[in-house]
Amino acid sequence: MIVCADQAPGNYLINATYDLACPLTKGHFIPPGMAQVPTCSFFAYLKYTTPFLDPRTHETAHDLHGTGGGKGATPLLQYPAFDTNYLWGYQMAQPLHPQPQPATPDERFIVNLGVLAPADVKPDTEPLRHARWYMDDYSTRRTWRRPVTPLLHTKGTCGTAGTPVLTPNESSKVIEVVINNLSPTAHVLHMHGMYFDVINFADFKWCYFNQTACFFMPAPLTKCDSEDVAYGDPTAKLLDFGAYWGCKYNAPKYKSTEMLETPLRKDMISIPRRGWAVVRFRVDNPGFWLFHCHMEQHIPGGMMTVFNLLPSQQKKIPHGVPTEGPCPVDWA
Numbered sequence: 001m002i003v004c005a006d007q008a009p010g011n012y013l014i015n016a017t018y019d020l021a022c023p024l025t026k027g028h029f030i031p032p033g034m035a036q037v038p039t040c041s042f043f044a045y046l047k048y049t050t051p052f053l054d055p056r057t058h059e060t061a062h063d064l065h066g067t068g069g070g071k072g073a074t075p076l077l078q079y080p081a082f083d084t085n086y087l088w089g090y091q092m093a094q095p096l097h098p099q100p101q102p103a104t105p106d107e108r109f110i111v112n113l114g115v116l117a118p119a120d121v122k123p124d125t126e127p128l129r130h131a132r133w134y135m136d137d138y139s140t141r142r143t144w145r146r147p148v149t150p151l152l153h154t155k156g157t158c159g160t161a162g163t164p165v166l167t168p169n170e171s172s173k174v175i176e177v178v179i180n181n182l183s184p185t186a187h188v189l190h191m192h193g194m195y196f197d198v199i200n201f202a203d204f205k206w207c208y209f210n211q212t213a214c215f216f217m218p219a220p221l222t223k224c225d226s227e228d229v230a231y232g233d234p235t236a237k238l239l240d241f242g243a244y245w246g247c248k249y250n251a252p253k254y255k256s257t258e259m260l261e262t263p264l265r266k267d268m269i270s271i272p273r274r275g276w277a278v279v280r281f282r283v284d285n286p287g288f289w290l291f292h293c294h295m296e297q298h299i300p301g302g303m304m305t306v307f308n309l310l311p312s313q314q315k316k317i318p319h320g321v322p323t324e325g326p327c328p329v330d331w332a
Contacts, residue, residue: 004077005048010068012046020186020273023215045070085186085270087203087257094262101197101260101280105176107168111305112138113271113293114182114232115244133303135293136164138230143302144292149325151288153317156308158327167308168283175307176280177291181271182232182246184215187298190268193289193309194281197263200254202275204247209272219245222274225253249276268294286310 021040022028030036048069065071083089116132134143148159156165168175176199181187186209206223207214219229224247232244263280271277292304316332323329 003046007048007074008069009049010070011066012048012070012073013064013066014044014046015041016043017041019212020209020215023212029216084198084264084266085209085272087201090198090201090259090264093264095265098262099197099265101199101263102174103260105174105280106172107174108176108178109166109168110137110178110180111135111166111291112141112180112182112230112232112248113187113303114141114246116141116143117233117236133293133298133301134164135291135303135305140164141233144299144304145302147325149323149327149329151306151308152314153321153323153329154327155311155314155330156288159325164305165288165308166305167311170310170312173283174280175283176278178249178251178276178278179269179271180230180246180248180276181273182230182248183244184217184273186273187271187303188268188294189271189291190294191281191289191291193285193287195265195267196269196279196281197265198269198277199260199263199280200249200258200276200278202247202249202272202277203257204272204275207272207274209270214273217274218243222247224274225250228253246274247276249278283309286313286315 018040021037024037025040026036113135116134132143134141136142142162142164145162147163222229228247228250229245230248269277286309289307291307292299316330318332
């Protein structure tokens, strides 16, 4: 976001509404596995050369119209809309220094986002504290568990039971990650240690980010092709998490929307509910790199995985570095 700081002195109200959370506020039906949230609308002030209004002592700090010049702000300049929550946002822009991608990657990983049964969350529970999210392939559906000894200290050879660690071949230079969101809520994923290029993005207009009806839509009513539907937890009962599903990526079908010549480079991406995205990164930074949901309440719930890149090039741990757990450390 770019702000032109050229307004008259005053306190300018900023409002952000997280529309995906509004159906989870008080007075709405709370689906199994979800929890009630206190609000979906948040406010702040942008101060232009005027005393700060302390909300604890100044009654006008609670004014939702702004003060001074902030009461009648100058109309915004007209710029084209640019929003990477949608496919058209990726198609209308390109990086300053494009790096074209090959027609096919050296290796491909499929990472699914979902929730495991059983549902042990009540509507008044702290949001998603007991939900078990996962960010892993469809066969194992491992929910993140912190290794008992740091991964770099053991090279991932000990204390990683239940921890989703993805290790590409050392000969692979370009890794493709297909991300399928098999849940009714969007997720914002962040990658550590490197940038990635966005190669493809779901264009489900029937389930865009602001389509509340899609949140409660049962799988039989989906507008994606039936062969692409996958349940977040196929072992769950219908009234548990059986209704949580998504439309997984079908590579041949969506070949025409690939962006290989000038893909946008990012380290964070919003994955639409029930949709998918395809990203690629280059393997040139040895280490264990987290890839996780940036919605903080989802991290303790387990929505995190890690890429183990170039194990043979990872340096040994210097003596004296603090460690923990029972596993032997690969000391220098």
